[in-house]
Amino acid sequence: MVKQLLFVFLCITSLSIYSQKEANVWYFGNNAGIDFNGTPITLTNGALNTEEGCSTISDEDGNLLFYSDGIKVWTKNHELMRYSNGQLANNLQGNPSSSQSGLIVPAPENKNIYYIFTVGTDYIPNNSGYPRNPGFNFYTIDVSQGNGGEIIAGPMSLSNNRNWEWSEKVTAVQGKDCTEIWVLSIVEDSFYAYKIDQNGVDHLNPVISKSSYILQDKRGYLKVSPDGTKVALADFTAGQNTGNGRLVLYDFDNVTGKITSSGEILTTPSIDGVPYGVEFSPQSSKLYASLFIPPSTFSIFQFDLLDRDVTQTKALIWRGSGYRGALQLASDGKIYSSIPDKSYLGAIENPDESAKNITYKPVAIDLGRGRTNQGLPPFIQSFFAPVKLLNADSNAVLSNTNQVFCIGDSYEIVPEINNPSDSYTWSKDGTVIASTRTLTVDNANFGSGLYEVKIESNSYCKKTYTGKVQVTFEPKPTINTIQPYIQCDFDSNPYDGFATFNLELLETSLVYDSSNISIDFFETSDSNFSRPLNKNNYTNSVATNHSITVKVTNNTTNCYQTQVIDLQVNPTGLNFYSDEHISELDQNASNTDAKFSIGTGNGFFDFSVKTQQIINSSGGALSQTTHDFQYYRTAEDASLQINQILPPYEDDLFTNNSDVYVRISNKGATSCETVGNFKILVKKLPIPQGNLNGEILCVDNPRRTPQPHSIALNADTGNTTDTYKWYLNGNLILNETSAIYNANSAGEYKVEAYRKYPKINTPSMGYNTFFVKESNQALIVNIKSVDDQDNPDSNKIEITVDGVGDYEYALNSTNFGDFIKGDENLTYTFTNIPPGLNFISVRDRNGCGIVSSNQISTIYFQRHFTPNGDGHFDTWKVLGVNNDYYDILKVQIFNRYGKLISEITDKNHSGWDGVYNGTTLPTNDYWYNAELIDKKGKIRKKTGHFSLLRK
Template sequence: MAGPQEDILHSNDKVFMTKKYTLLLLLLIFQASFAQSDCADAIVVCGNSGFSGLTVTGIGTQELGTGITCGSSENNSIWIRLDIATSGTLGFTLVPESNDINEDFDFFIFGPNVSCGNLGPVKRCSTTNPFAAQQGDNHTGLNATETDVSEGPGEAGNSFLSMLDVIAGESYFLVVDRPVGTSNFSINWTGTGGFNDPPIFDLPSGTTTLDIGKCDDDNIDDRITEFNLEQNTPLIIGNQSNVTVTYYTTQNDAFVGTNAIANTGNFLNTQNPQTIYTRIENNTTHCFANAEFKITLSIVFPFKESVTCDSTEIDNDDTNGQAVFDLEKVTQDVFAGIAYDNLNISYYLNQDDADHDRNPLPRFFHNTVPDVQTIIIKASNGDCSDTVAIRLIVNPLPQKITGHYFQCDSGEHPDGLTTFELHRADGVFTTANPGIEVEYFGSMSDVQNNLPLPAFFDNTVNPQAVIVRQTNPDTQCISYATLMLHGGTDDAQPDIVLNNCDVYGQENGFTTFNLDDSHIALTGGQMLAYYNTPQDAVIQQHAITNTTTFPNPVAYESFVYARIDDGGLNCSMIRRIRLVVNTLPDIEEQSDGNDFVCLNKPDEFITIDAAVRDPFFADYEYLWEYNSIPFHMNTYSVQVNHPGTYKVTVIKPTGCRKVRTVEVFPSSDATIDSVDIQDITFGTNTVTVNLTPDSIGQYVYSLDNPSGPFQDSNFFDNVASGIHTVYVKDVNGCGMVSRLIAVLGIPEYFTPNGDGVHDSWRIDGVDTVFNSDTNVLIFDRFGKFIKEIAKNDTGGWDGTFLGRPLPSDDYWYVLNLEDGRTIKGHFALRR
C-alpha cells in the first residue's frame, strides 16, 4: 500500500481489505486542527489510506447514547467512517503498540447508512477489559470465528465479535475508544469487502517531478518572485474527473485540507528553495492523497561574502588588512551547498563593469581596499543571468607576542631543568587576543607535522624558546608567537618541620596537620599553595585544599611542598615541609589493683610509679595528682600512705603525653569479733571466726600454726577437742591477729593401767582458763555417786573409789558447764 507521503507515481494499484494492510493510528496530539473524536469529522478510510498524526485523546462531544448494549461511553475516542466499495465481510484486528495487558481498547460500530446525531442501535459493541478477563493479550476486533455481536463490560467476553456482512454502497461508523492506558494502536483489516480508492497523482509518462524552477526576473534584488502553481494542476489530475487539487505551505494543512493557498497563479515564494504541499481529493468519496514539490529560483547566491586571513603575500605585511583571494574559492564560498557547474561565473570591481562584461578580475585578486572590499559576482546560464554584490573580508591575525614563563626547579640538585605546565602560559597570549586557542610546538617542523608539545614539558636547555600557534576559532586565522621558558634555581633550604602527637586510642602514626602552622611569611602580592609531591608543586596541579585539617598520607613521617608565587608565571620558591607524628608515651595506663596502704600503720608508705616502658624514662616529665588535686611531685615514682586515686601525666620531650591511673586501696589487720564453736557433738566439731565490720583488709585464716597453711575461709571443721589458737592474717601485709579457743570433748572410755595413755578420764577443753567453772559428777551403773571433778580440777578421775580400783564397766556422768548447759552420758572403764 502506498501512503500519502510516498512517491506520487506509486498510487495506481487498487487495494482491498483482503490485502490486510494496516491503518496506523499514531498517538500524536493533533486535536486542535482535526477533531477526529467527533462523528462529523470522522476519518474516511480509503483504499490506500495510511493515516498518521491522530490521537485517541479526549471525547469532543459525547455522542454514544444510553442504549449501548455493552455498557460504556466515550473516554478517549476516534471516529472512523467506512464507505464500502466492494461487498463482502468487514473484519479487523486492533493491536495496541504496548502489549501491557492493562492497555484497554473498546469499539462500537453503527450503520449501515446512518447519520451523525441519528446513529441508531449499535451493530457491534465490545467493552471487555483484557486484564479483568484474564486474556493472553490486549487485542480486540471482529473475526470469522466468533458468533456474538456484543460483549462486556469488564471481565465479560473475550474482546472479539463476529464479522459484519457488508454491501457495496453502505457506510458504517467505527468508534475506537481507549478507557484505560495511553498506547498508540494499529488496525489490520481482515474481511473480504473493500473501500473506495483515493485519487492518484496521474503524471504523464516520463514526468518524474512537479518541481518548478524560475529566474528572478522582476528586477528587484530580493530573491523573491511570482510562481504559477496552477501549472502543476493538469499534470496531477491527468485523466481523472470529479477531483479537486489544492496547494499548501505546510504538510499539516495539506493533510487536514485547511488554509489552502489562494493566489496559486502568482504565489510569491518566502524562501528559496521552498517546499509546496499539494492535495488531490475525490469530491464524492472525499478520499485524498498528498504530495510535495519544490519551487526554486534558478540562480541563487546563498552567501554574499568570502573570508580569508591577512597574509604577507605580495606586500610582506600581515597587519594591513590585505591578502590574495583565489576567486575560484570565493565562488565555492558563495555557492556553498548549491551546484553551480552549469553557470558561467565572473567577477568585477563595480556594477557598471559587470553589466557591460568589462574588466573582469583575475583569478588571484589582491584586495585594494583593506579589511573589507565589495566586488560584483555575475552568474549566467542559457536562460538567466544575475549579479550580486559580495564582500571580500580580510580577518586580522592574532597579535604576535613573546612571553616568559619562570618555573622553580625543586630538585635535590637544581640545574634549571624542570617541568613546565605549558597551558598555564595561555593567559599571556589570550589577554591580548581574547578567545584564541593556543598550542605549543618545539619547532616549525613539528608545527607542519602537527606534533604539539605535551601539556607537561621538561625543558632541555635553560632558557628555552617554544613556538606558540595562536588560532582564532571564529576566523581560523593563525599566527605564531614565542614563549621563553626559564628554569629558576633556589639555594638549598632546610625542611620546615611540623610536629603532631599521635591520636590517643588510635596510635597508628596518622593524624591531621594545620599546614598554616608552617608560618611561611609572604610579601605583598605573593601567593602560597601546598602540594603532595614536588612534581605537583612544579606544575601546580592537585593543590591541597584542606590545609587546616590535612591528614598525613604516610605513617609517622610525610612530606608536603609549599609553593610561593609572585603571581603570573613567576615561581619564587618551593619549600619542603616535613610532617612528623610523634608517638605517645609507652606506659601501663592502669595499675593492676595491688597497691594497698595499711590504715593500722600510718607511718608506713608504699611506692607507686609511672610504669614507663621506655628505658629513657628519666627524660620524661611527670605531673602527679591525688583525687583530682595536683600535688607538686615531678618524679618518676612517689611514696604514698593514703588510699585513693593517683594520676600521673607522663610527658615525652616532644610534648606528647599520656595519663596513668593508680588506684591505692585501704587495708588493715583484722579485729576478731567472736568465734563460734560447735563442740561436744560426738561427731564433727566446727569453728567459725567472725571479724568486726571495720576489718577492711583481705584475710586468710589458720588454726594452731602462725606459719600456715592459711585458708581463705573463716570456717574450720573436724576440729579436735581441746585448746586451740586461730590466726587471721591480712594478705596485703597489714599484720596478723590470733585468739585462743577451747573445743569441749567428752572421752568415750579410759584405761587406767598406768601406761601413760588414757590413764584418767576428764573433759577436754577445760582448764584454769577455759570452762574453769565446769564440774562433772560420776556415778556407777546403779546410780551410786563415785566422783566429782570440781572446777579447776584438771586431773580428772583415775578409776578408783576411796582409793580402790573399780572394775571395768560403764559409768555415768552429769556435766554442768559454766555456760549453764547440763549434759548427761556414759563412758567405759576398761582394764
C-alpha cells in the first residue's frame, strides 16, 4: 500500500506544481523541441539552431507565441519576425555562444506586449558581423501586430556603459505581486535588477547590488528561485582558469530587487568540476547544478536550501560522459538536463525530494531528429511557483505531498491566494464539485481523489492560477476495549491510592497487530496530545480510580484513534513469604579437568516450587489455572512488570540475602491481587582441603609387598557434621567416609565433602584433590673408580643407584648444602677426587632418606718430584695409601741401569728424597715396582717411572 501511495504521489506531484502555461513549449539546440501541454511530445518543426542561448514563450493556455536564439525571432508560424519597419528580426544583439543569449518576459498587465532581453559575448564567429559584446539589451514585441508579432522597439541598452565587461547571464522572477517582474543580470561584481511593471521596463533606474564574489568568466547560467528568495549563478571557467569557477548562492528580495547577502560559495572546481547550468526545485527547497570535469565528464549535484549549512549538503545525483550543459525546470515539475550532441534529454523526476530519494533518468525524452546542444530555454521562474493549497485548520501546506486523510474526520482545503474578487472552481477527478474558496471534504463527502482548484483572477493581472492535491482517505486504527488496569499498592503507604503503572503492558491487548503502529498515552485533559505520559513508569495523578487516554497512530498514514482507559489502585500492602535456601554454585562445575571446587557466592532457585508453596498455603483461593505468578528482583519491577524472572531459572543467579517479589494477578488480566516478598539465602559449599602439589609416600627400596607404609591425607572442612567420599584414580574407595584417609599407594585421590542444610533438600557438595607419589631412599647399585691418572685432579668416581625417588649426590659429606643434583637421576660422576679414602652420599630430595657408600680408595703414583724444600713434591711416594685400607706396601726404586737405590715398605713413609748412600742423585728418570695388599688380601701391582727434577 505504501509503495502504491508513493507512486501516486510522484505522478500527481509532477502534474500539480504549475499555475500558468507560458513555459509549455520549448525550442532549443539543433531543431529540437518539446510540447509540455499534457504528456511531453517531441516537436520537429522548429527553425532554431543554436549552440547555447535560446528562449520560448507561449500564451496562458500553452499556445506557442514566438521563440528566439537572442539573434533571430521566429513567430508561432516558424517564420522570421519583422520590425515595424518591415526589416527581418535577424540582428538582435545576442550571440550563438552566449549562455543565456535571450530571455522572453511578458508585460505584467498587457497580454500583447513582450520583451526580449539579450546578452552578448566576446566571441565573434568568422564573417558573422556580430559586434564584440554588445552587452545587455532589450526589445519590445507586440504579438497583436503583423503575422504573429512585430518588434516595435529596441534595442535599448541596459549595460550602463559596461558592454565589453558584461556577462552571458540573465534571469527573471515575479516581484511583490503579479504587477511587477524583476529582470536580473550581472557584470563582474555587480548585480543589475530592472523592474518591469505597467509602465514597461524601468531601464533608467536599475537596482545595483554589489557582490563580494567577482566573476572569473562570463559563461554559465543565472537563475532566481521560483519563490523569489534566492539567486544562484554558475561561473564557468575552462582551460588554465579551471580552478577559479564557482557555484555561488545569494539571498534576493523580490520586493526591492536587492541582493541581500554577500554570496555563499558552494563548489570547489578541483574536486567537483566547474559549474555551467543551475536550477531550483519547484518548491525552492533544493538547488541543482551541472558541472563539467575536463575532458568529458558531466555531473549533477544537489544542495538542500532548507539546511543551515547548505555547503555541507552537497550530494552527487548523477555522473556520466558529456560536455557542459544546462538545467531547466519544466511545467511538469521535472528538471531537464541537456548534454550536447544527444537525441534525448535527461530528467530529475522528483527534484523537491532529498538526495537519497532522487530519481534521475539519463534518457527521459526522445527528441527524434532534433539534437541537444549546451542550452535550454529559460523562463520567468515564477511560472513554476505552485499555488499552495493549505489545511485551513493547521495552515499546513498540502500540495507538496500526497495527502492522507483519515476516514471519519472532516478537512477544509483553501488556496493561499485570497483575493475577494477572484473566482474559484473546484473539481475532483475532472468533475466540478464546488465554487467556493474553502472546500470541505470527508470520506463520504467526495472522498479520495485528485482535487484541483482553478482561480480566475479578476484583479488587474487577469491571470488564471491552478493548484492540485491528491487526497487518499485511509482508515483509523482499531482499538480493542479492555478491562480496567488494576495495580497493587504495596509501597510504604499502601492506602494513599497511588501506584505506578506500566502502560506498555496494555499495548498487546489494545491492538491485534502492532506493526507500523505507534501507541501513546495522555491525560484525558490533554486534548491536543502534547504531553505523552511515561508509559513505562506512570503514577496515577488522581487517587484510587483514574482514567487516561490512549492514542493509537498508523505510522504511514498518521491516522489515529483514541480510547479512554480506566486505572484502579488496589491497597493490598505487601505479604511476606518464607525465605528460600539454596547452595552456591561451583564455578568449576562445567570444567571436566577441574581438581577442586570454587564457590561462586551465588545460585539459582526453581520458582515453580515457590509457586506451588503459595498455592498450597492459599486454602484453595489460588491456582495456576486461575492466576498468574510472576517473580521480580525489585518492588519497582514487580509494580511495573518489567525484568520478570522467567524459566529456565538457571539463567537467573542470586547472591545471599537477595529480595524476590512475587506478583499474583488474575489469569491473562492486568489486575493485580497481591504482591509478596521473600529472600533467597545462599549457603556456602563445603570445600575440603587438598594438595595439588603432591604428598610424598616413602616406601622401602626395594619395595615390599604388601607395602607397609602410609600417609595421612587430611581433607577436613572444619565442619564436624560433614561427610566424605574418597576416590583413587576415579574409583570409589569403599567404606571411607572420614575427613582423613591413610593412603598407601601413589595416585590421584579425589575427596568429596557433603553438607546437609536444614532447608535444602539435596546436600551441598564440594571437592578437592590430593596427588600422592611414592619415593624411597636410594639403593647403590655400582661404584666405578678411576685413579692414578696423569694428573691427580683427573681421578673420578661414578656411582649408579636404583629407586623411585628424586636423588642428589655429595662427596665425603652428608650436609644438605653439599648435595648436587645431576643431569641424570640414577647416576652421577665425581671428578677431581683427592688421593685417599672417599665416600659418596645419596639423598632423596622427597625426604625419604640419605644413603652413603663404603670407603673408596684412590691412589696416585707421582710422575715427578722436586727435592728443593718448598714443601711441594719434595719426596717421591705413593699417595693415598696412608690409611687402613691397605695392610702391606712394598715399593722398590731403580735407576736407569736397574740398580736398586731405595725401598719403601711403610705405607706412612715420608717418601724417597733423591739421596742414595748419602749421595744426592742428579736429575733423571727412575723406575719403580710397587705391590699393595689391602685388608681383604687383594693385591694391586704397579710398575712405572718418574722424574727427579733439580731446580
